[in-house]
Amino acid sequence: MNNVSMGFILTILAGLSTMLGTIFIFIKKRNDNIIIGSLSFAAGVMLTISITDLIPESYSLLISLFPKFPAIIYMLIFVVSGILFSMLIDKYIPTSNTNNSNLYRVGIISMLAIIIHNVPEGIATFMATNSDVMLGISLAIAIALHNIPEGISISIPIYYATNSKFKALLYTFISGISEPIGALITYLFLSNFINDRIMGFLFGIIAGIMIHISLYELLPTAKSYNKLSITYIFFILGVILMLINHFAF
Numbered sequence: 556m557n558n559v560s561m562g563f564i565l566t567i568l569a570g571l572s573t574m575l576g577t578i579f580i581f582i583k584k585r586n587d588n589i590i591i592g593s594l595s596f597a598a599g600v601m602l603t604i605s606i607t608d609l610i611p612e613s614y615s616l617l618i619s620l621f622p623k624f625p626a627i628i629y630m631l632i633f634v635v636s637g638i639l640f641s642m643l644i645d646k647y648i649p650t651s652n653t654n655n656s657n658l659y660r661v662g663i664i665s666m667l668a669i670i671i672h673n674v675p676e677g678i679a680t681f682m683a684t685n686s687d688v689m690l691g692i693s694l695a696i697a698i699a700l701h702n703i704p705e706g707i708s709i710s711i712p713i714y715y716a717t718n719s720k721f722k723a724l725l726y727t728f729i730s731g732i733s734e735p736i737g738a739l740i741t742y743l744f745l746s747n748f749i750n751d752r753i754m755g756f757l758f759g760i761i762a763g764i765m766i767h768i769s770l771y772e773l774l775p776t777a778k779s780y781n782k783l784s785i786t787y788i789f790f791i792l793g794v795i796l797m798l799i800n801h802f803a804f
Contacts, residue, residue: 558691562684563738565695566677570734572699573669573727576706580714580723590715591777592789594661597708598773599793601765604701607801609762610634616755630759637763641668645771657779661772662712662726668768669705669730675757677737678749700800702731704793708773 579589610630617626644667645660676698684691706727714723741749777786 558685558688559742561688562681562691563735563742565684565691566680566735566738569680569695569698569702570673570677570731571728573673573702573706573709573731574724575703576708577710577724577727579707580710580720587780588782588785590658590711591780591782591785593707593711594773594777595786595789596793597665597704598769598777599790599795600701600704600797601708601773601793602769603794603797603801605762605765605769607797609758609765613755613758613762616751616758620752620755630755633756633759634763634766637760637765638767639763640760641764641767642771644668645767657776658712659716661776662709662716662723664772665705665708665712665768666726666730668764669709670733671764672705672761673702673730673734674737674740675754675761677734678741679754680734681738681741682749697800698734701797702734704796706731712776 579593582589613630613633614626617629620626621629641664644664680691680694680698683694709730710723710727713726714720717723774786774790777790780786
């Protein structure tokens, strides 16, 4: 099997691992603790990915192109740009005062953020595999592990807002399949244009988006159920899982 084929296989497996996060929608009885725990856990995961993976990766790519201080400034500009972009998405998605509407918003915003996140991950995994298959496998495993709670952050809000397993599965699948789509786009069009500068900027933007989603959407929605101990316990568990993932891979 050549490296191109392996690159596609790894991005498909890593992307579709998002679907494993839908397992909780098959619990028949609605349980607010599942919603609270899932949202808090996903917030911990996303925030930790941003701080320990995306921001350092953005900086390490930019420092190879610019002096130290400009690299930091560029990184911060694009992190802030990501936050502002996420705020813009948030502003134009309708809301109401009902919990179900708020949950639906959280699910949709999470889906959009994760699609934006998964496309460059697919690009990175595909390019890494073409260079070194073992590097691609390690990267795909790390991505798959954090894609599972990202699937939770989409499927749980969508399911409990709409009571539709089909919508929860569909929206989660759309976010997951965006990863191999990123690989396909790279193979067909971008392999000669993607460089460290573009990837550094993209990772900064994605980090900003995910920080905003974590702190402004997922955590506040979990806290609105007034069970703060569950909220913070699962948030911390999400942080710990990603720290283990970060140091293991």
